[in-house]
Amino acid sequence: MLAIFLAITFGAIFAGQTAINAQLSKFVISPFLASMISFIVGVVFLTITLFISGSPIGIPLDLLVNQPVYIWLGGICGAIALTINILLFPKLGSVQTTIMPVLGMTLMSMIIDQYGWFNSMQYSFGLSRGVGVLLVLIGVFLAIAVQDKPPQLSKTFQEGLLNQWGWRLIGVMAGMLLGIQVAINGQLGKVLHSPTQAALISFFVGTIILIMIVGIRDRSYINIKEPIRQSAPWWIWIGGILGGSYVLINVYLVGQIGNGQTVILLLFGQITGSLIVERFGLFNSFKKQIMPIQIFGLIVMLAGVILIRVF
Template sequence: MLAALLGIGIGVSLAVQTAINSRLRKFVVSPFLASMVSFLVAAVFLAITMIISGSPFGISISVFSSQPIWIWFGGICGVIGLTTNILLFPKLGSMETSVMPIIGMLVMGMLIDNFSWFNSIEHPFGMNRIFGVFLVLLGVFLAVGVQEVISRRHTSATAKENKANLWPWRFVGIGAGMLMSIQVAINGQLGVVLNSPLQAAFVSFFIGSVTLIIVVGLKERSYTNIKEPIKQSAPWWVWVGGFLGGAYILINVYLVGKIGTGQTVVLALFGQIVGSLLVQQFGLLKSIKNRIVPIQILGLIIMLGGVCLIKLF
């Protein structure tokens, strides 16, 4: 029960983080710079937590020599997945940018569990788990996609033709979701190797931060816009997205070691959808306010049924 609550909770926090980072982007302009700020805040937050808890920063040389190189790539997978979603938004719109990565995350999470990739806990496929995944996808469609599908019924023929050219981008979105599940699995294994979920989360965000600093330097050639939120008197909470991101990865690392990658991903996805709908319902964090409709509630109920099947079987 505790694992389920933690998984759903971090999913809700991820939805809130997305809303916060979207607001931050309005001030710093660049999506890459907004991501860099979020990663740096998370790294600092985790570093302070390590100091307070007395956790060591040093890593034994034997870990580098005895472990596969992929164990250090969790942060890079996270950066690629996040950046890809930012780039997909203007191409696919909000609904498909949300749904395509979710499909990728579910598929890859189940594959990782079934074949025990990245030394993850093995959870073989069964009809109950397969049916559970189907219910989760159906629930996602009802909770996220139906309203946008209805609104597109009156789109022009030219717009519909253009949609035919979007399949490459959709596959990119699915691939981004797969990378996010791989990140969860790698960070979980890193937590086992280091015997510390906290240290593993810090390493992931540190590597991700360095990666984004390099990307922003090469692409934007300037970091000056990082001052804009202060100059424009932005609300204080635009800086806290990184705290939520740090907590998300930290608890992910812990849960993967307890219940496996697939179950962790599914629980977090359910929480993410719930959190997103709540943010929209109440217009939290100055986001666009959209009331929840009954079919979205039905979608959440169906998703919950799918989560239970996957969790129990």
């Protein structure tokens, strides 16, 4: 019972990370800089956690030499996906910024399972998974289509609708990157015999990449002090802690209740959290009314994910 409570709670808390990072982006005037700050905070948090647990931080040299290059690069996918989510949040809102990446992540995980990419265990595409994908697609449609019904199809609306679908497609792509990151980090955790150490490496690599991107694109890190100068709320800095905590609780729960149940319960928590964030406009986000058909769509989507992950 405690494991179920933790999974749903931390899934809901994690849903707030994107909203927090989106607000941070407004202060630093750069989604890349906001992502960089979040990753740095996550690295510090995970490093402290490893020290407290007594786990090693260093990597044996033979592992660096003998393992494929991709196994160390999961953090790149995470850095890109997190930055995309920050861009998506003001465009699509909390619910859609959650469900579009979930759709992409689900589809990519099925492709990875089908072909056994990244040394993952191979699972063939069966009837239950096919039905699960169909339910996920129907759920996504129900959850977002209600927002696309205008009183009249003006040219301006049509352009805005096309633009929204463009952002939704980008959200699916971000989710696919997250699916790749999960597979890579899972393999790295097996090699290192420490999922937490694998998470730290992923965060560290993502941090280095984002530091380079900010240096090349923004050519300055000076805006990092803007939240302090403008007296931003304290919670603006904790996105990385939420991300790091999510990874840690994920590792703990997999050992307690298994991977399938962990993913489903965390996803249920994320969907619930995104509804709460959007309904009440938490973390200074835009408040939207949640329609019953959207909730039904999310339930259908969750049922599809259960079919894909369990059967």
